[in-house]
Amino acid sequence: MTDLSQVVFDSQKFRGILQSIRLRTLQAEFPMIEMDRPPTEIDWNYALLCASALSAVPTERAQNTVLRVAAACLALSDTDDTHKSAATAILDRVGNHRSVELAESRDLVQPGLWKQFPPLLRLETIKKRLQLSIPLSSGENLAVNSFQSELWKDAADFDWVSVSAPTSAGKSRIVREWFLEKLRQNDRFTAVYLAPTRALVEEVSADFREAAPTDTSIVVMPWDPELDQTQRRVLVVTQERLHLIQQSRHPFDIDLLFVDEAQGLGNAERGVLLQQVLDRAVEDRPGLQVIFASPLSANPTILLSDKPAAARSRATTSEAVTVNxxxxxxxxxxxxxxxxxxxxxxxxxxxxxxxxxxxxxxxxxxxxxxxxxxxxxxxxxxxxxxxxxxxxxxxxxxxxxxxxxxxxxxxxxxxxxxxxxxxxxxxxxxxxxxxxxxxxxxxxxxxxxxxxxxxxxxxxxxxxxxxxxxxxxxxxxxxxxxxxxxxxxxxxxxxxxxxxxxxxxxxxxxxxxxxxxxxxxxxxxxxxWPNLPTVRRRSNLKVATHHGLQDVAPLISYIRSDFAVGSDSASENLFSYLAAQQSSGRDITHHLQRITVPAERTEVERALVRAVEDAQFPLDLIPRHAGISPIAMQRLLEHFRATGNDPHDFTLPLPEEPDSRQRYQDALVLIGATMTAAFGLPSGPGETDRRKWQLANLIVNWMKGMPLARLIEQRATGKTPIAKAIRDVMADIETVARFQAPKYLSCYSDVLAAYAAERGIHDVGHGQDITMLLELGVSRPSEVVLMALGLSRTATIALSQYVTVDNWTSSESRDWLARQNIEGMDIPVLIQQEIINLTNAQALSHRKSE
Known part of the structure; x- marks a missing residue:
């Protein structure tokens, strides 16, 4: 086949046909452009013959060419029914049934044209469709493409799978179907879909809520009361949320873990946390199945390097082409x-x-x-x-x-x-x-x-x-x-x-x-255009924990800076990760071996040992607060001690308390002096830290559940244009209120509790989960339950003015929603529709379970 494909691609006539097809389709896509010269006529018989010859060649170049010829034959106006019939047969042969369906929907070919093929060709089409049809335990057959079929087989045969394919190949869809099949087959099953962003969490969880078997809980947050109440569950979460779940429940057994956009393991900050939650998942359940999906790359095997020795693994790179x-x-x-x-x-x-x-x-x-x-x-x-x-x-x-x-x-x-x-x-x-x-x-x-x-x-x-x-x-x-x-x-x-x-x-x-x-x-x-692309090349994936030790110079500089506040967040994340391993008693030799220079390896090892030995707070705080150096935690503890103040003077208040803004500002100033520059650089002596006051005000009002519009009104003064105020507030909510503030204020509270314990005080703080209050932006338990059902914060805040109950179960909240006249409420139509859609979906799920 390789020899045959070379003959086809070497054909001067076929190369001319391909160029003419590209020009013709470009002109069809952009009729407003003026072509420099008219494209030449296309010999469709020869073009389809060459495409047929290439259809069995699995390379990206061959498959891209097959699709280009067949799709153009269907879409352009100078082809006859015989040509279109052949193009349909070729698309069926390469498993691109959705392009055939697209042609049918546009009346380019008649539906079911394959049934009119000559007998041998009809049998070949039937065979291919059967090969690309997966029988499900529900009794249905799932139509897939060749790439999806291979991934399904790999998931059935291997424990750890790393698949790399183009964005449009259909990775996420076939993995979602694998999740659903495993849920149908098991009465007790925990599957985790790790999404890189909250936006993707909402999209994927909505798909699962619609398709998952009855009695399956779809969980998107650590505070969902149904998380511990069901035997069969799908968690659609970010790595930050899975980390919180793992820290509060030990062990947390996962049967199936999917890492979407797995190239994120190379990120110097969030990638390190992703590695930490993956390590913890394996430690809690060594036999779990792990599937990584990443865009087209040259080295998907690297993502399997930390698998358990007994795990069966497979890495594949697919060159599947679904669209030109x-x-x-x-x-x-x-x-x-x-x-x-x-x-x-x-x-x-x-x-x-x-x-x-x-x-x-x-x-x-x-x-x-x-x-x-x-x-x-x-x-x-x-x-x-x-x-x-x-x-x-x-x-x-x-x-x-x-x-x-x-x-x-x-x-x-x-x-x-x-x-x-x-x-x-x-x-x-x-x-x-x-x-x-x-x-x-x-x-x-x-x-x-x-x-x-x-x-x-x-x-x-x-x-x-x-x-x-x-x-x-x-x-x-x-x-x-x-x-x-x-x-x-x-x-x-x-x-x-x-x-x-x-x-x-x-x-x-x-x-x-x-x-x-x-x-x-x-x-x-x-x-x-410093990286102006001309040819699609496979990129090299990397793992941040590996890369940071192989190129260890930034980590060494961070250590030698005496762990200066805000000096290098990437190195701090890596140091925190290694310190978490060290403090938990795990052997980190395999990590340190990646440092090639013995003297540098020794320097890093000594710094880790010293950081853990010098820590005068409970060591379980180090893995609990990923991305924060134990040195920073110790600095904060020593500051508390140096003041000699009552620990209650430092506690974070509930947002409704009258002095809450001042106390949150004080906490941010103290965190800035000892832990991070994430909330702005420290102010000079005697200066009012306006930025930290601004953030403290935002944090307090956000936790209160203040609507976004009110938060923007507070920021939009005469000196700040409306457009900038809107962008600034939304950016601060996402990066500060929902990310940096939960990360550092929860650590602040835990270190403060350690200081209080030294003073013999064990009731410091209000007992509320500061991370939950900040990430969700609500403070009433009833609002948390509504968001756990799948409502957005906007919808939850709009509904909250009608909710008089503060504590209810998920079931009680669903019953309450079902009884309400949502359309009669004074809230925007789209918010009404969001609530009604959720209520209808819940009712349908209940009827199915009956």
Whole structure:
């Protein structure tokens, strides 16, 4: 087959056909461009013959070519029924049934065309469909592609599986089906789906709530009362939430653990915590099954390096192709400021093929991006514009909307505008952009708004969506075309090639499009594109705990700085991880062996031993507070001692207490002096620390359950523009109130308890879980239960004014919701719909169980 594929690809005639297909399909995708020369005629008989010959070759190049020929044959107008029939047969042969279904839905071929194939070809199609059909214990058959079939077999045969495949291959879907099958087969089963972000937690948990067997609890937070009450459960959580669960329950037995976006193990901060929860899961249950999924990479085996010796393992890299992609460059023309030239990038070769005109010359960067997206986006929707920050997202969305005419009224759009104005601010620019079917999307936005934006974009009601790097974190937002210019992952951090191709994988919706387009703008400016891609390459995965010890210089510098506050958060995370292992009595020799220089290995080992031996607080605080150095904890303890004050003077109050803001500010100042610079640098002598006062005010009001709109009103003074106040508050909620504050304030409370115990005091503090109050942003137990059911904070806060019970069970809260006249409540329509949808889903689940 390799020899045959080489013969096909060496054919000058076939190469010319492929180029003509690419040009023809590009012209169909972007009818507004002017081709430099008309594409040549296509000999479809020869093209389909070559595609048929390549259909048995599993390489990415071959499969991409097969799909390109077959999809073009179905979509272009100069093919006859015989050609389309052959193209359908080829797609069936490679297992791309969803593209066949797409052709049927667009009336390009008649439904069930395969039944009219000649007998031998019909038998081959039947055989292939049977091969790509998985019988489930429910009695149904699951239609899959070749990649999904292989992954299912690996999951059945191996304990640890690491699979690497393109973004659109269908990894998450087949893993979800594996979860459901294991749940159907076992009355007692705990499965954990580790998601990288809270946004993905909500999306995945909603899918599980709809499909999971009855009597299965879907848990998204450590404080869900059903976590300990059911035999069969799926936990859809971030690594932070799983860490909390593991610390409060020992051992916590997991039967099946899936790590989505497993390339996150290479992150110098959150990746270390991910490694820690994985280690703990194996320690608690050595026989659990672990599945890692990552984008296309060269070394998926590295993720299996910490598996138990007895575990059967398999690592695979799939080159599955489900949709074609066009990599396009758009560049300016000298002395023609409104003209742009279009080039296609194919297997590393750049070919100028067309040009187009902007509405007018674009003098500013947001305008330039907007004009190109508007010119090429067309009227079919499915356009994502990638930008580098929330402020850029708002500016580009405003520019695009200014180029569009007012759209017809739509009830869904109107309801979303109402929610935006009520839940965020009446002047939030998102509401204005939506009137033109444009939206922006970034990670700090309220979940209820972000989810509705995603739904309306998927339905085609939002035509242009301007996004930030949340697209790289597993958010399911496939599109037809993605536009980008100078793409970065945060300010000043150019996308790596791996990140670029992960992002590009969003272009092309399997089952909705035959191909996707990645449009790179201003690629003639090298300063904007330091990693300008030409060929998709497999990236190298890394594990942060391994990498940080192999390149040990930053860790050594951190140790030699005497663990200076805020000097190196990545090294502090690694040191904390190793100290947790050391303090728990585990052998860390295999970790230290990764340090190649003996003197440096000895220096790190001595620092760890000294840190643990010098700790004068309970050693279980070290693994409990991942990412915080035991040296920092000891500094805090010594500060408490040096004051000689009563421990009650330092306790964190409940948010409703009258002096709560001042006491939280005092705590943040003390944490800044001893532990971290996350809340701003320390103030000079005699200065008022305004930033920590601002954060203390936000933290207190957030825990009280104050709506986002009120929090923004507090920040939006005459000196701060509304748009900036909105972004700043949402960013502070996400990074401070829901992440940094729970991390450090819970450690502060535990170290304070150790200090109090030294003084013979054991009742310090109010007994509330500070991490829960901060992460959820509510303080009443009834509100916690509502959020555990799956309601967003926005919906929970809206409902709370009608809730008079403070303590109830999940069952009681469901009964209460079922009795309410939700549509009669004075809350936005979309929030009403969220509550009604949840109530209906709960009722359906109850009927199934009966």
């Amino acid at each position: 992609q066009n990599l396009i460059r758009v560049e300016g023309v000298y002395r023609a400021p409104a003209k742009r030239i279009v080039s296609l990038v194919d297997e590393g070769q750049v070919l100028q093929v067309a040009s187009f005109e902007l509405q007018q010359r674009a003098t500013r960067v947001p305008m330039r991006i907007a004009y190109v997206a508007h010119a090429l986006g067309g009227s079919d929707g499915g356009n994502i514009v990638y930008v580098n920050g929330a402020d850029d997202a708002e500016k580009v969305a405003k520019n695009i909307s200014d180029l569009l005419s007012e759209a017809e009224d739509d009830e869904d759009i109107s309801n979303l505008q109402d929610l935006v104005r009520t839940a965020v601010h009446p002047k939030y620019s998102l509401a204005d952009a939506l009137a033109k079917r444009v939206a922006f999307h970034y990670g700090n936005m309220p979940l209820a708004i972000r989810s509705e934006i995603e739904r309306l974009f998927g339905d085609g009601k939002i035509e242009f969506l301007v996004c930030t790097s949340t697209l790289l974190e597993g958010v399911n937002l496939p599109c037809r075309t993605i536009f980008m210019r100078n793409p970065q992952k945060g300010r000043g951090r150019p996308l790596t090639e791996a990140d670029f191709w992960n992002l590009a994988g969003r272009a092309g919706r399997w089952g909705k499009e035959f191909q996707g387009n990645i449009v790179c703008i201003d690629t003639d400016d090298e300063s904007l």
